[in-house]
Amino acid sequence: MAFSCSSILLLLLVLLSASWATSTSIQEDFIQCLDDNSEHVIPIFTVCAQTNSSFTSILNSTAQNLRCLMPSVPKPEFIFTPLNESHVQAAVICAKKLGIHLRFRSGGHDYEGLSYASQIETPFIMLDLARLRAINVDIDDNSAWVQAGATVGEVYYRISENSKTHGFPAGLCSSLGIGGHITGGAYGSMMRKYGLGADNVLDARIVDVNGKILDRAAMGEDFFWAIRGGGGASFGIILAWKIKLVPVPETVTVFTVPKTLEQGATKILYRWQQVADKLDEDLFIRVILQASKAGQKGERTVTTAYNALFLGDAERLLQVMNQSFPELGLTQKDCIETSWIKSVLYIAGFPSETPPEVLLEGKSLFKNYFKAKSDFVQQPIPETGLEGLWKRLLEEDSPLMIWNPYGGMMANISESAIPFPHRKGNLFKIQYVTSWFEGSKEANTKHMDWIRGVYDYMGAYVPSSPRAAYVNYRDLDLGMNHNTNSSFSEASVWGAKYFKGNFERLVKVKSKVDPDNFFRHEQSIPAVLDEA
Structure with missing residues (x-):
């Protein structure tokens, strides 16, 4: 057999x-x-x-x-x-x-x-x-080689196993594969302090279109530039990344403070938009928006949960919050002092007593039908705009929005440093998600129509030239390659949204390293140098 x-x-x-x-x-x-x-x-x-x-x-x-x-x-x-x-x-x-x-x-x-x-x-x-998930941490060199199949949770655990004062600024979901994650940029709760995961890559090993294994020196700086944020599966197969470890304090502080509409969520969120990118760079406060039942009558409302990591102790955190964002009403009892590795578990949504070893399992917390989209916001959305958003969230069964703050290091890195261009000028990024558990055509249509409707509504509050998107939140609604040799003009429809002015340089790199477009998918970088 x-x-x-x-x-x-x-x-x-x-x-x-x-x-x-x-x-x-x-x-x-x-x-x-x-x-x-x-x-x-x-x-x-x-x-x-x-x-x-x-x-x-x-x-x-x-x-x-x-x-x-x-x-x-x-x-x-x-x-x-x-x-x-x-x-x-x-x-x-x-x-x-x-x-x-x-x-x-x-x-x-x-x-x-x-x-x-x-x-x-x-x-x-x-x-x-x-x-392919080997991880070799070198604390003396402040670096680690991590193979592509390792999850970010495994990477975090192995770093913490060697040091309580080192970390890496990558994703919040512990089951992400590190190989593809970094190819899109790699957001995380330390991005305001240290930038993206892709900003902290020192070297790489990749199999090119000829089957050769190249490191940074062998591939050259243009190739190395392209794979750190230019999207996965366009240039070759990532085997491993050499990442730069960053310092973290032995004690960090986390908190989650929920606010419903009845508790003044609209005004507090409007204020968050004004201050989130200007807070101390040690502080990352994202907002998780959901529609759910609340109160004794069980009526649906919108809940905005302020979920945060602070690279310091609770005393200093309270000083920062009282000075910069007192409207949230953060108190000592809301603050949880912990280690950096346990903050990873907290932000990822694990129960409070979960041991760090769970990160070695590499398992996802969810598996369902879903559709996601993204936006970048450069001006605060007015309260009237938020109120219109609440009405739409309440129409959907399981809507989710996550607003990630910018500022700090994200505003200090050039748009062209790596292919990921979404830097200075952004207040925050929005991720829209709807999920469901029935695989029927009717269910798919219902939920897909809903998220597209919300996305259309939000178009009035975000930049439009282009209306930018995050490549790690792939969205085929933005456009796609319809054959094996997509034109530059066809691909630029979605490419400009993900990469802005860096798209043309990505096309030039692709045309050089994979001229026959062997590595391709519906939104891969096209090899059409003559048209670019």
């Missing part, structure tokens, strides 16, 4: 057309290609085809959005889970040689499922980097 399954898997790897299914020579060529190009044997358990009983569980293991797993969405013919760098090299070399479309994932959090689903090209295969 094992030999038969392996043979089927290797056959599926070469399904470029219907004729492949019966072409023994193509199958043999691919097997020989793997043997010739991998330094290590490829075990049977690392490959799995749709016909294998384990296929669905492997495909679904880290996929977050059930909307991208619906029966109507094309699935990979084959999943390959490499065990080492040589396996990844062999997969790229052989896929290119035989003309096979290749997709790859490190964590599965991409909002439109572009790493494990394809809307423009089938058949395709998927590389799952989940087994």
Whole structure:
């Protein structure tokens, strides 16, 4: 059975057309290609085809959005889970040689499922980097090498295992795959102090279109610039990042203060918009907006929860808040002093007594159908605008908005330092999310229509030239490539929203390092230098 399954898997790897299914020579060529190009044997358990009983569980293991797993969405013919760098090299070399479309994932959090689903090209295969998760921390050098399949939670834990006064400024969700996360920028609760995860990368290892492993010196500065914020899966397969560790105090403080409409949420949120980007850079206060039942009568209301990390003790935090944002009414009893690693658990939403070791499990806190969008805000939304927003939130079953503050280091880094351009001038970023648990066409239509309606409503309160978006919150509503050779003009529709003035430089890098557009998906950077 094992030999038969392996043979089927290797056959599926070469399904470029219907004729492949019966072409023994193509199958043999691919097997020989793997043997010739991998330094290590490829075990049977690392490959799995749709016909294998384990296929669905492997495909679904880290996929977050059930909307991208619906029966109507094309699935990979084959999943390959490499065990080492040589396996990844062999997969790229052989896929290119035989003309096979290749997709790859490190964590599965991409909002439109572009790493494990394809809307423009089938058949395709998927590389799952989940087994490439080694982490080597060097406290003396203030750095760490982290493989692409490691989660940010694992990275945080391994850093804390070596030092109580070191950290890394990346994502708030602990199950994010570090490989793809940094390719989009990597937001986190220390961004106002240290910038993004991508701002704190020292080196990288990547498999290029020729199957070669390149580090920073070998790839050159333009290539290295592009992969730190230029979006995942356009330039090559990230194997590992060398990240710069940052200092954190032994004691940090966290808090969550909820305010409902009945408690003056509208005026407090309007005030937050005026001060959030100007607060002490040690203080990060995001706002989580939800519609929920409240009070004895159980009537629905909007709750705004102020969720914060302060890089210092409660005494200094209260001084900062009393001076800069007294309207929130923060008190000593709201403040929880803790270690940096436990603040990671708090911000990620784990119960208070959860041990840090849970971060090693790499499991997501949720898996449902969802749709998300994003905006950047440069002027406070007036109270009348907020009141109109409340009406729309109350119309939806499970709406969620997260407002992340800017300012601090985010305002001090140039828009062109890395491809991520959303810097000075922004007050905060909005993430819109709606989620549901029924996979019917009617449910999808209902919730998708709702979030698009809210997004349209908010258009009056955000910049429009362009109306910017965050690439790690992939949104195919913004536009997409409709074939394997998208034009510059077609791609710039969505590219300008994600990358603003950096899009053209990304296209130039892509055209140089992957001129035949081997690495591609619905919103990958196009290789069209002549048009750019």
